[in-house]
Amino acid sequence: MVALVSAFRPDSCVVAEVRASPNHGERRLGAKPDMIVLHYTGMADTEAALAKLCAAGSEVSTHYVVMEDGYIVQCVPEARRAWHAGAAAWQGEADINSCSIGIEIANPGHSYGYPDFPKRQIAAVTTLCRSIFTRHRIPGWRVLGHSDVAPARKQDPGEKFPWRVLHDAGIGLWVKPAPISPSGTIFTLGQNDAAIAEMQARLGEYGYDIAASGDFDRATRDVVMAFQRHFRPARVDGAADPSTIVTLKALVAARAAQAG
Ligand SMILES: [Zn+2]
Numbered sequence: 001m002v003a004l005v006s007a008f009r010p011d012s013c014v015v016a017e018v019r020a021s022p023n024h025g026e027r028r029l030g031a032k033p034d035m036i037v038l039h040y041t042g043m044a045d046t047e048a049a050l051a052k053l054c055a056a057g058s059e060v061s062t063h064y065v066v067m068e069d070g071y072i073v074q075c076v077p078e079a080r081r082a083w084h085a086g087a088a089a090w091q092g093e094a095d096i097n098s099c100s101i102g103i104e105i106a107n108p109g110h111s112y113g114y115p116d117f118p119k120r121q122i123a124a125v126t127t128l129c130r131s132i133f134t135r136h137r138i139p140g141w142r143v144l145g146h147s148d149v150a151p152a153r154k155q156d157p158g159e160k161f162p163w164r165v166l167h168d169a170g171i172g173l174w175v176k177p178a179p180i181s182p183s184g185t186i187f188t189l190g191q192n193d194a195a196i197a198e199m200q201a202r203l204g205e206y207g208y209d210i211a212a213s214g215d216f217d218r219a220t221r222d223v224v225m226a227f228q229r230h231f232r233p234a235r236v237d238g239a240a241d242p243s244t245i246v247t248l249k250a251l252v253a254a255r256a257a258q259a260g
Contacts, residue, residue: 011078012131014124015064021054021075023061023083028098033078035100035142036129037085037149040156041065042109050075053104059083062102070124078135088149089209090142096149101132110155122162129171141207141255143172144230151208151226152219159233173258175250177232177243184242191216199240202248203227206255216240 010018027033039062041049050065052058053075061082065073076082084102093099105125107117132138145161146154167174187196197214200223204210208223221238228236232247 008077010074011135012074012128014072014127014131015074016071017073019050019054019073019075021061021082022056023053023059024076024080025083027079027081028095031098033099033101033136034138035090035096035144036132036138037096037100037102037144037146038125038157038161039084039102039104039146040107040109040158040161041104042107042111042156044108044112046106049104049106062104064102064128065104065106066121066124066128067106068118068121070118070120072124072128078132085146085149087153088146090144090149091207101136101138103128105157105161107157110158114158114160116160117157117162122165126166126169126171129166130169133171140167140171140173140258144207145226147226147229148208151222155229159229159236161229163230163233173251173255174231175247175254177234178246178250180235180241180243186242187216187240189216189218189221189238195245196220196240199245199248202252206248206252 007018007020043049046067053061061076062084063076063078063082078101081097082102083097085096088096090096146156163172163174166172187193192214196216197212200210200220201212203223204212210220210223224240225236225238228244231251232244
């Protein structure tokens, strides 16, 4: 059966093409988006990825797709709830799709060689985010990666995504990562320590879905890796080294300063 999907007017003039996806619903309780979640498509063929996001029955979608050459396609109107985040959580909120706008960035991802993001593609992501900011109030610390809100399942957009470049363009919160040093205590899987509980509390304060148990369990390792992919990409190993912990402290302080 062919589902008819009517085209819609794009939300922004930066959209080059509308390719309407049937996969969307109402935002819960009429929520207004106050978060952007960035993804990579994670498929070898970008056209196939776009086709899947628009296929009836695939149960996935996104508001926007940014192609490698910067061409921007809109699949779901911003007013609607697109199905991009799946099981996810941030700052105690589990219905991430209701509060967010999803942007899929064409990149085959870790399973297919994970190439660098072309500059013109990043320029288009920047332009798109700025355009979204003119319509919705989205704090810098709520511009996130899929891996931030689903650390056990997702790696995208990954450690090659240039968060610093976006930050320099006024998008997202980011602090210069503390240098990696060979000295200092490193906490890893299986350990228990008050310092681990302190780090978990700080990660949870920032928004990650984590309990301050003091146990360095698998869930903690996944969250530390997600943090590193976004904020300390030089080494993504899931181990809590001093550079990771110092960078996290600086990030929480930077948000407190911005939030006033
Ligand atoms: Zn994703």
